[in-house]
Amino acid sequence: MSGKLAVNAERLIKTFSGNEVIKGCNLSVPAGCIYGLIGANGAGKTTLFKLLMGLLTPTAGTVQIFGMDVGERRDEIIKCIGSIIEAPAFYDHLSARENLEIHLEYMGTSGDVPATLAMVGLELANNQPVSKFSLGMRQRLGIARALIHKPKLLILDEPINGLDPMGIREMRELFLTLKTEHHMTILVSSHILGEIELTADTVGVLVNGVIAQEVAPSVVKKQYPNGLEDYFFNIMAGGKQDA
Template identity: 40%
Template sequence: MPPTIQLTKLCKSFGANHAVMDVSLEVARGEVLGLLGPNGAGKSTTLYMMAGLVRPNSGRITLFGEHFQHNRLSILKRMGVLLERPVFYEHLTVERNLKIHAQLSGVEVNLHRTLDLAGILPLADHRTSTLSLGMRQRLGLARAMVNEPELLLLDEPTNGLDVEGNHELLRFLRRLADEAKVTILFSSHQMHEVETLCDRVAIMNEGKLITCEQTESLLSYDQTQVEVLLEGADRAAKKLADLDWVAEIDVRPGRLRLRLKTANVHQLTSFLVNNGFTIAGIIPRRRTLQDYFLKVMNKQPEGDAS
């Protein structure tokens, strides 16, 4: 089975501004790919090109194994799109807006069921101009899913949602990917959302795709950063400070946070035991996506990281 998304050497410039440069990417069916990057990295332009709103200067977009430019309509039928800050016909009701979208998508669906799924059924008769940001985002999601898409392009979909709504949405999207095998391209600035939801993470900067890795491999335990639970943390810190294989020490009541120059937890344990300390536990620190993101961005030439 061909990958759902296949981008090959995609380029887009707006005048002298190279928004996207040579981006190549593959996303399998049912996979959730998080797209991260600072503002102006080219994430939205990539999504806009895949949604057919922006024409690439060069490169190729293949979705569901079909060339996008040549099979635009059949591909769009299978896609749902939520762009940042969803806009609606403000003088129309929530239900009418959704109906228009369903009509243009060529599908007949139970609108009330879709609105119920998005948690905005009680607002069906309200004008969209009266909706809060969170409710607008929910309607945007309902609209993206009205045609039961096989591919969802989501540009900052949790923007404006409250904590509960955010959690619900991430769970819902995960279920869509796992059970209905919906492929999701998820662009966000919120690292924890990408960390929770996405199978893989792609990081873009200045129009280029810097890296694309499995989320799980990025979040593995970091043996060079450990937290040691022990009595006499102050004394232990003083002794450790003289050692050349210890890079950083952060003293907390009853514990030490250490960054080691080499990943040798055994050496640390021996040193502490030999100096008479009783260790209650050693916890290797789990990397966060933010750590990885910052690390990757710092690898960029000076001035690139934001």
Template identity: 55%
Template sequence: MSTTDVVVIKNLTKTFDGREVIKRFDMTVKAGEIYGFLGANGAGKTTVLKLINGLSSKTFGDIKVLDQDISTHRETLLKNIGSVIEVPVFYEHLSAYANLAIHLAYLGISSDRQIKELVEAALERVGLPDTGNQAVSKFSLGMRQRLGIARAIVHKPKLLLLDEPINGLDPLGIREVRELLISLSQNDGVTIIISSHILNEIEHIADKIGVIVDGRIVEEVTLSEIREKFPEGLEDYFFDMMTGKNNKEI
């Protein structure tokens, strides 16, 4: 795995209505790494992902993606970022194929042949082959989630931001997405930041864990280091962090 830092955040602060919801936040994610982003509801995980993607603007601090400031290079960086943040929204009356084609056109890909190749490959990879002509309005919740992931990877991004990506998936779908993410990381070199409440899934795939409490990172640690201290697994570590039993200042 490369040691190149794909995401570097320093002293990030975000204020809403005069209240700091993200405060003195630091994060480092290396190339090809799967970074499990953990925290309680309302801790600020979704807000941070939106800030990395440029969907929200920082109050102050530094956010660099691929060594460029997201605030000043968002248009360029979006071609290298894929994301599923909150509930995926689609053009309901259009087909799955058309939704992905529109996304590619937005990113500047206009060749019909290239669009066809990219869309078909993405649908195949997320387990939605032969659904391209079907209207999204007919999709189940699980199919919509898969389509959201397809849209996030269709342009072959270098960075993937995933906020609860397995919501609505059955056990088979969860396993398939797990295998997809591992493949994207190991075979395609994609860097992934994934937030999920299903700790067992994070434990299956993550290289490193970052824990956010009350708007700031309180620890970044490799999964192997966690296993040394918590043989029973990630759940014990997470609850230890949340209850403050490890004596860290949170």
């Protein structure tokens, strides 16, 4: 990693109807790494991701993606981001291939549809209507859509929801390949802490709208032999962290 930041959020605040959901949050994601964001339900993970992408306007604070201010250059920035935010939606009467082709047209770019579908294990379902897809297949298609335009940054909100154990392993291997061979930066949230532990270079713990801790899983392992789960629950219980 070069030290360049893919994502830099400073003093980020987001208020809804007088309620602060994100509270002076700072987040730094080095380019070329996998950053795992974990937190309890309601901690603000999805809201934070939407702020980073410019889908929500911050009440205060700044966000930069590869040095570009999201508030000033959102249209430019969005083309270098691939994302899954909440449950992915598709044109259900169309095939996986057609959905990706429409996305490429919308993005104003090109991409290798068959190769991308193969990357996520959908090569045999590329002409099947999405209405016939299982939850896991829809999630795979969502990941394919995030990848199809070869973004520099992936922002993935619970990307392995609905996948079976084999699918989870395949996506884990895919994310690691995207980092090492395609030099993508990946910012991913998950409630499956074991997967974050296996893939992330850095873990950020979001508690009540603030990044309470940032740590490498290898450092956590030294202090908590049972791993990230014990570390996380200790933070949630208000424990002091030396990692």
